[in-house]
Amino acid sequence: MQRLQAYKYELRPDGQQERQMRRFAGSCRFVYNKALALQKERYEQGEKKLGYAGLCKLLTEWRNSAETVWLADAPVHPLQQTFKDLERAYSNFFAKRADFPRFKKKGRHDSFRYPDPKQIKLDQGNSRLFLPKLGWLRYRNSRDVLGTVKNVTVSQSCGKWFVSIQTEREVEQPIPQGGAVGIDMGIARFATLSDGTFFAPLHSFRRHEVRLRKAQQALSRKVKFSNNWKNAKARVQRIHARIGNARRDFLHKTSTAISQNHAMVCIEDLAVRNMSKSAAGTTEQPGRNVRAKAGLNKSILDQAWFEFRRQLDYKLAWRGGWLVVVPPQNTSRACPCCGHVSAANRQTQARFACVECGFEGNADVVGAVNILSRGMQVLRDEGRDTADASAGMLRGCPRSVSPDGLWIELRWRSEAGTHRSDSGAAQCHV
Numbered sequence: 444m445q446r447l448q449a450y451k452y453e454l455r456p457d458g459q460q461e462r463q464m465r466r467f468a469g470s471c472r473f474v475y476n477k478a479l480a481l482q483k484e485r486y487e488q489g490e491k492k493l494g495y496a497g498l499c500k501l502l503t504e505w506r507n508s509a510e511t512v513w514l515a516d517a518p519v520h521p522l523q524q525t526f527k528d529l530e531r532a533y534s535n536f537f538a539k540r541a542d543f544p545r546f547k548k549k550g551r552h553d554s555f556r557y558p559d560p561k562q563i564k565l566d567q568g569n570s571r572l573f574l575p576k577l578g579w580l581r582y583r584n585s586r587d588v589l590g591t592v593k594n595v596t597v598s599q600s601c602g603k604w605f606v607s608i609q610t611e612r613e614v615e616q617p618i619p620q621g622g623a624v625g626i627d628m629g630i631a632r633f634a635t636l637s638d639g640t641f642f643a644p645l646h647s648f649r650r651h652e653v654r655l656r657k658a659q660q661a662l663s664r665k666v667k668f669s670n671n672w673k674n675a676k677a678r679v680q681r682i683h684a685r686i687g688n689a690r691r692d693f694l695h696k697t698s699t700a701i702s703q704n705h706a707m708v709c710i711e712d713l714a715v716r717n718m719s720k721s722a723a724g725t726t727e728q729p730g731r732n733v734r735a736k737a738g739l740n741k742s743i744l745d746q747a748w749f750e751f752r753r754q755l756d757y758k759l760a761w762r763g764g765w766l767v768v769v770p771p772q773n774t775s776r777a778c779p780c781c782g783h784v785s786a787a788n789r790q791t792q793a794r795f796a797c798v799e800c801g802f803e804g805n806a807d808v809v810g811a812v813n814i815l816s817r818g819m820q821v822l823r824d825e826g827r828d829t830a831d832a833s834a835g836m837l838r839g840c841p842r843s844v845s846p847d848g849l850w851i852e853l854r855w856r857s858e859a860g861t862h863r864s865d866s867g868a869a870q871c872h873v
């Protein structure tokens with residue numbers, strides 16, 4: 444099975460290289476914005492959008508024209524790659540996955556990508572990397588790169604430069620470890636497993652909230668673009684970066700721990716975007732509980748559930764397991780014992796007590812158990828559909844997304860029923 448994996452390191456450029464990288468990122472931004480403006484103009488005049496090849500031809504003109512001759516100093520492949528990015532932005536927009544492409548701003552996601560592995564040399568023994576027009580760059584060699592290099596992205600965040608090395612390698616089809624488990628995601632507990640264990644939330648944003656607010660207030664009092672303003676801005680960005688780093692670290696540790704010990708993980712399909720919608724309403728119909736909802740939204744977004752699900756998905760796939768997403772209706776209200784569904788079962792946030800059969804338990808654990816049994820149902824239905832066509836092959840289940848959003852498809856051939864009996868054992872936990 445083929446595995447795509449990216450490795451990210453901090454770069455240690457010298458002054459000259461740093462200036463170059465800043466210029467290259469600026470050139471890429473310029474080219475992207477110019478192409479976007481051009482496409483908009485063409486649209487207004489009723490012309491068709493220019494394709495990648497057409498834009499590349501224009502790029503050559505820009506690099507030769509006297510006005511933008513400085514573009515010729517930047518490596519050509521990264522400039523061309525911005526057209527790929529623009530195309531992706533358009534297709535995300537047409538597929539309703541994203542808003543209309545926007546112009547790039549200086550200092551926000553500054554980056555450029557080298558797509559051609561033939562031009563890249565990686566010297567891991569000496570912790571250095573060769574990139575066109577930058578020469579040998581030193582990097583903080585924190586782990587080994589495995590596989591062949593496919594492309595390299597250089598990016599800047601908080602004044603530091605990073606390199607992300609995308610690789611490809613052949614790995615043996617992994618055998619999944621452990622049984623099945625359901626996960627209930629929540630505010631008070633980040634994740635509760637159907638076996639009763641849970642992960643406490645990190646609240647990385649809330650922990651830095653006061654400090655961040657003060658830094659933002661200090662920034663607003665400074666004269667814009669003055670030296671003091673620049674320092675204050677850097678401070679705000681540093682706090683943001685720290686929040687992000689702590690959150691990423693927490694999510695990775697949690698998703699690794701869960702994916703190492705389970706072959707199958709069931710999770711609710713929560714539309715985070717709907718859940719975190721503001722309760723403000725319109726001027727004619729003002730919403731209720733606006734402040735309370737805003738607080739809840741902050742918690743939901745702070746916990747980054749969607750990112751967690753993405754990590755679980757690809758990590759499980761790497762270990763041969765898979766993620767099953769189940770519809771969320773009534774998972775917190777149904778009794779796992781007798782199946783009775785009622786809002787009255789849930790008298791407090793933490794306690795579940797069935798009004799029909801008297802079963803009692805922790806509400807989050809009950810939710811997780813319900814999610815697990817729903818996941819089993821999903822699997823059984825899928826298995827039944829394809830039982831004749833390919834015995835023991837579960838269609839569609841073991842599918843996963845790689846970290847960069849490219850699709851990996853993974854098919855798991857098992858002795859019919861192994862996983863189901865595995866999961867049967869995990870189901871008995873109530």
Ligand SMILES: [Zn+2]
Binds near residue numbers: 781799801
């Ligand atoms: Zn009951």
